Amino acid sequence: MGGWMTAGEGSGTGRDPSGTRSDLSGSAADVVQARDVAGGIHFHSTGREGASGESAPVPAQLPADVRGFVNRIADIEHMDRVLEQEEGSPGPAGVCVVTGTAGVGKTSLAVHWGHRVRHEFPDGQLYVNLRGYDPGEPVSAGQALERFLIALGVAPAALPTDLETRSALFRTLLAQRRLLIVLDNAATVKQVRPLLPGAGRCLVLVTSRSRLSGLVARDGAHRLDLELFDEPAAIELLYGTVAGYRSGDSEHEIVELAQLCARLPLALRIAAERAAVRPYMPMGELIENLRDESHLWSALSVEDDDEADAVRTVFAWSYRALPPQVARMFRLLGLHPGPEFSLHAAAALAAVPVREVSQLLDALVGAHLLEQIGRDRYQFHDLLRAYSTDQGRHCDSAEDRDAALERVLAWYVHTLDKCLNELPIPILEPVQDIELDSLPAGVQPLVFADPDSAAVWFDVERTNFVACVRLAVKTSNDRVAWQIPILLRGPFPPINAVDDWFATTELGLVAARRLGETAAEAILLDSMTMAYRQAHHLDKAEETGRKALEMFRRIGHPQGEALSLNQLALVNSAARRLTLAHSYLNEAEVLAERHNYTYILICVATNRPVIYRAAGRYQEAYDDAISALDLIRRSGSRIDEVDLSIEIMRAAHGLGRYDEAAYWAEATLPMSPTKLYDGVILLQYGNIQRDRGDPELALATYHRAAVILQQLGSHHREAETLDATGSAYAMLGRLEEAAHFYVEAANLYRRIVSNWGIAVALHHLAQASFDLGRSDSAKRYWNESLASLSEFDDPAAETLRESIDRSLRQLSTSNRESDRSDGI
Structure with missing residues (x-):
């Protein structure tokens, strides 16, 4: 919506090359009141605060301790x-x-x-x-x-x-x-x-x-x-597992069983479990069965790896003892797309009721062929998963395996759809036009009682969404492969899941193109444009945005066209191509009014002041933001209202109405929905305090903003804060400190390839150098600033260019006068 901020802009730390500046640290929740500020400010931290400044729980992520751990x-x-x-x-x-x-x-x-x-x-x-x-x-x-x-x-x-x-x-x-x-x-x-x-x-x-x-x-x-168990340790593990279930086994037999398992703990545990659940079968008979299995595997295997052969032998020995339904469940689980799975996903794979599947999984867990890692969640050891997949290829027909894959992929698509209907996120048009395929027989998607349960499921299954799309493309389940990433374009932006966002969208595009699904391809390209903009790859965002726009126009989809136009306006605003940004936004508004797309009209109303302000047209930005305020408040969107309030604050500041700007800053900060918004509002509030003549108070506010923005990883905003801090020191006449901050800002802007930011920071650094009597450095910095400005042609860039030209002329005049003075 509002274009002033994109979450997850990256992170960086300010570093002072002179070593005279204190580091920023601690929580922005701490309040500092200061008149005279020397060096940096340290905000005390307990060391257990999260990056947001809130108290974070102490992580305790170790899996459960191993039962019956021996030796080592x-x-x-x-x-x-x-x-x-x-x-x-x-x-x-x-x-x-x-x-x-x-x-x-x-x-x-x-x-x-x-x-x-x-x-x-x-x-x-x-x-x-x-x-x-x-x-x-x-x-x-x-x-x-x-x-x-x-x-x-x-x-x-x-x-x-x-x-x-x-x-x-x-x-x-x-x-x-x-x-x-x-x-x-x-x-x-x-x-x-x-x-x-x-x-x-x-x-x-x-x-x-x-x-x-x-x-x-x-x-x-x-x-x-780590070596194999020695013989006493292997025997101890076997005895410990069967204790209480068997009696009368000779030590010689236990030793032989350990040797057949190559003294590998994984194989030993599986073999011991099988012995424990067959208390009346003589150990000699169990060993003979395992020895026969070993001979069979040795005949089939071309590898010369005693440990690997022993493990596979024990797997096969244990697998062949499973009842047919349990064995089928074991084979089908190897088809699951992701690294771990739920009880309900397993039920979809097998087309078996959940209660029955629970019993089948319990049997596999009891045989040590499957690991339960949480309530209703399971995973394989990687060796067992490979064995499961191999058995599936040998025992099940290709048709049966394909049907199981179709069922589990359909379960994920439909459950994801129901999950998103519960989550408090907008379902972005034109996603609502997408119709899901009907469910295969035997598949029942989850139903969520409330947003919290939906959010928990989404978080737990997120890795599996990517795996599902990857497998769907690999197996030519192409409708699933483009439907999942289209559904994910709603929840991914708020959580800044750019890695998964790019991965699933790129795969979805492959599938949509294979099917010739132009509408799906256009939606995915628009989603990719959002992802590129959020990741600050603006040239790529422009390229994909135009492709999406062309496709929506070609298929006659005005909603998609209007959203693409709005998206392109934001991309070009971020890249300071402001005339083009206005053009795109005006086209989006015309389409939205023609078709009564209220949501898109709200986007337009929120974004237009952003573009006006970027061009230095503060009065128009102010007027547009004020006129849109009622519309935004009626929509009930708190984030849109915060975005618009920030634009009013910035426009009032640009107009020199500092008291009004301060009012909006103080009114908006309590409404802030996230710490990132806190940081941005505090940065602007510091600018207001500085420009109305209180640079000391501004410094304290800048430090509060910097702590948040640095910890949250907002590169661009952190660089802005460094540059603004330099300007406050310059107002105080502390030019060396100002220069240090300008250098840090310029370096950080270079890292994120922000030519506009580089130009501004170098202009400020040049002025500080000139005031310090370093004419050669000042000239070099101003010329570098002009070079960075070469790609911009908007009014703000022209104003900055004229200011630098005046400064260079002043510098030249000063140098000539100095030369004449030296000649006298």
Whole structure:
């Protein structure tokens, strides 16, 4: 709607090259009153506040401790020594890599040890399964950081969009904390390195089948190579599992069973569970069955890997003992698109009632062929999922597998549709025109009782939405592949889920084009335009926006056309192509009035003052915003009212009506819906205080804004705050400090490739340099500023250009007079 702010603009930290400026830190909720401000201001923080400044819960993400954990005494002692060593080490955070073959018990050890020492980490534990060896897509570092940052209190809408900035924010939030971070099943160093704290008191525990030598060589990681169980430990695990269920088994038989399992904990647990549930079957008979299975597998296998063969042998031995319905459920679960699944998704896969499916899953969990990770949620060990998929290819027809996939994908589409109907987000036109396919037989989507339950389901299943779209494209279920991303264009923008947004939309476009679904392609292109604008890729946003507009016009879809025009107006406003922005917005308004699209008229009314103000036409911005206020209030949209109030405040400020602007700032701040809005309002309020002659008070307000914007990862707004802080110091005659802030602002603008921001900051830096008597530096900065302005032709750019030209002429005159004086 309003174009003044896009969530998740990225993050950065201001750095003073001279070292004379204090860092900004702490909570913006703290109040500072100051007249004379020296250097920076520190806002006291407890170290447990989220990036929004609100109190964040202490994360406790470790999975449940392993039941019946045995042995590993030497390994645990080794890890204890690593912890003791890192406690007194001043350098970077400690890293310990636990490596070993598949099924050797790396995760069990990491989780067990994590529970054992969690009291050493008062700020909590973070855990992620990176799924580096799953048949599906691994979890990327960016996805893992998103989960961690949210757990640390960062609002989803404030998440930085790029990996580098997410990683920097993560390091910032951990700098004063002591957490245990468990990175399970990592395949590559690339997955791990962005998740490492920069310094301090955290410990990172990584499990992997790979040695991850780069972490040892470059990051100083300790490595623990986990060996197979020795024979006593293997026997202890077997006895511990069957105790209370069997008696009379000889030690010789237990030893033989352990050897057939290659002393691998995963295989041992499955074999012991099968023995436990057959208490009257002699152990010798169980072993003979397993030995026969081993001979069969050896005959079929071309690999020379004793451990892998043992694991697969035990899988097959246990699988063949399952009742037919349980075995079918096991095979179908291997088709699920995502890494974990719910009871209801499993019911859709099998076309079986939920109550019956619950019993089937319980049987698989009891056989250690499936892991229950929460209420009604399950996952495979990656080796078991691969085995399940392989069995499905051999035992089920292609038609049966395709039907199961069609059912589960349809379940996700229809349940997502019902979820969105409950969530308090606008269903963006023309999405309402999309008709879903009818449900296959045996599929019953979830129904949500309230918005809270819908929101919980959406959050839990978000990873599976991406997996569903990816699988739908791969299997040519193309209608599902474009329907899911179209539905997701409503909930993704508010939570700033740009990674998933781009991934699903790009896949949906592939599917829509394969089917020749032009309307779906146009909607997805418009969604991509929104995503590019939110991620500040404005040239790409312009390109995709025009394609969407052309398609909507070609198929005669005026709603889509009007929304695309409004979207293009915002894109061009952000890029300072203001004449073009007005043109697009006027076209959108004509279409909206012709067809009585009230929602689009509200968008237009909110966005027009933005474009006027960007052009320096403050009176028109003010008049338009005031005239639209009643319409916006009648619509009942609080965010639109806040957006419009901010525009009134900014326009009044631009007109020099500082008291009125201050009134709007003070009235709007309590209405702010998010911390990001808090930061933007405080930044503008500081500008008002500065320009009405109170730079000392403005400095305190700027520092409050900077804390929020820095923590929330708003690059552009942070740079604005740095530049504004410099101007306040300049008003106080503290030119060295002003210059430091201008340098920081210019550097940050360069990082986000904002040529307008670079030009403004360099103009201010040049003036400070001139006032400090550094004529050569001033000339260089003004010329650089002019170069950055070359792409802009709006009135504000022309005004700035004229100001720089005057300054350069003044500088030239001053230099000539100085030369003549030197000649005398």
